Amino acid sequence: MKRRRAEEGGSSKKVIDLTSTKCCGKEVSLDVVNRSIERQKPLHGYMGEEDLTSVWSKHFPMSVLAEEHFQSKTDLELLGFVDDKTRAQFMQVCATRLLCVGRFEELKANSEAEKKKEESSWEQKKLELEKELExxxxxxxxxxxxxLELKADHLQLKGKLQKLNKEKTELEARVVELCVQKKKVETSKEDHGYDMLAAGFERARKQAEFLFPDIKFDKLDPIKVVHNGALVDDDEVDLEGGGDHNLVDLSYICKNDWYCILFV
Incomplete structure (x- = not known):
C-alpha cells in the first residue's frame, strides 16, 4: 500500500490507497519500492554546513551558479524565442529520457548484482564439486x-594352491606306489609262506622215506587235505563249507607210526 498525504498544516488530509500490486500491467513489489526510496533519501535531502561547495549543501547558491554559468545572452535569446509550451515539452522530453537512462542504469545494476550473486553461487557449487571430486x-x-592388495593376495593364494595341488598329486602318486608295494608285499608274503610250507613238507617227506623206505609217499601233496576219507584240494573243501582239516590222519600210510602222525 502506498500512501500520499497532504502537508501536515493543511486544512484537509487526503489518503490515497493503491491496493493494486500492478503498475502498467506488471507485478510491483512494494518492498522493492520501499527499499528504493530508502536508498534515495540521502540524494533527495540536503547536508549541513560541513562543505559549502557541495551541491547537496543547503547553503549552496544554485541561482548564482545558474546566473553566472548557464544564463548567457545567446542562451537567453534562444529560450525567449520559443514559447512556454515548447519549453515545457522540451523539459518533458529531457525528463523522460533521464527516466529511461535512470531505469536502464538501475536494471543494469540489478543485473550485475544478480550476475555476481549467481557467479558466487556457481563458485560455491564449484568448490563443493571440487571437494566431492577430491x-x-x-x-x-x-x-x-x-x-592391488587383493591381486597380490590372489597371486599368493594361487601360488599356494598350485603348490598344494602339486603336493596332492605327489601324495596320490605315493599312495598308489604304497598300494602297489603293499600288494607286492602281501603277494610275496603268501609266496614266501607257500615256499616255506613246500620246503618243510619236502624235508619231512624225505625224512619219512629215509626212515620208512618200504612205504610209498607219492600220494602226499602239501596243498591237499583229507576230507570224507579222501585227499582233496583245499578250495573244494572251502566251497562245500567243509569241516576241520587241520588234523590229518595218515595212519593208513604210516601204519600208526607216531612220527608220521607228528609230521602230519
Missing amino acids: AAREHNTLKDKEL
Missing part, C-alpha cells in the same frame, strides 16, 4: 590400493 579421487585411490 574425495572421490581419494576414495578411488584407496580402492585401487585395496585392489
Whole structure:
C-alpha cells in the first residue's frame, strides 16, 4: 500500500490507497519500492554546513551558479524565442529520457548484482564439486590400493594352491606306489609262506622215506587235505563249507607210526 498525504498544516488530509500490486500491467513489489526510496533519501535531502561547495549543501547558491554559468545572452535569446509550451515539452522530453537512462542504469545494476550473486553461487557449487571430486579421487585411490592388495593376495593364494595341488598329486602318486608295494608285499608274503610250507613238507617227506623206505609217499601233496576219507584240494573243501582239516590222519600210510602222525 502506498500512501500520499497532504502537508501536515493543511486544512484537509487526503489518503490515497493503491491496493493494486500492478503498475502498467506488471507485478510491483512494494518492498522493492520501499527499499528504493530508502536508498534515495540521502540524494533527495540536503547536508549541513560541513562543505559549502557541495551541491547537496543547503547553503549552496544554485541561482548564482545558474546566473553566472548557464544564463548567457545567446542562451537567453534562444529560450525567449520559443514559447512556454515548447519549453515545457522540451523539459518533458529531457525528463523522460533521464527516466529511461535512470531505469536502464538501475536494471543494469540489478543485473550485475544478480550476475555476481549467481557467479558466487556457481563458485560455491564449484568448490563443493571440487571437494566431492577430491574425495572421490581419494576414495578411488584407496580402492585401487585395496585392489592391488587383493591381486597380490590372489597371486599368493594361487601360488599356494598350485603348490598344494602339486603336493596332492605327489601324495596320490605315493599312495598308489604304497598300494602297489603293499600288494607286492602281501603277494610275496603268501609266496614266501607257500615256499616255506613246500620246503618243510619236502624235508619231512624225505625224512619219512629215509626212515620208512618200504612205504610209498607219492600220494602226499602239501596243498591237499583229507576230507570224507579222501585227499582233496583245499578250495573244494572251502566251497562245500567243509569241516576241520587241520588234523590229518595218515595212519593208513604210516601204519600208526607216531612220527608220521607228528609230521602230519
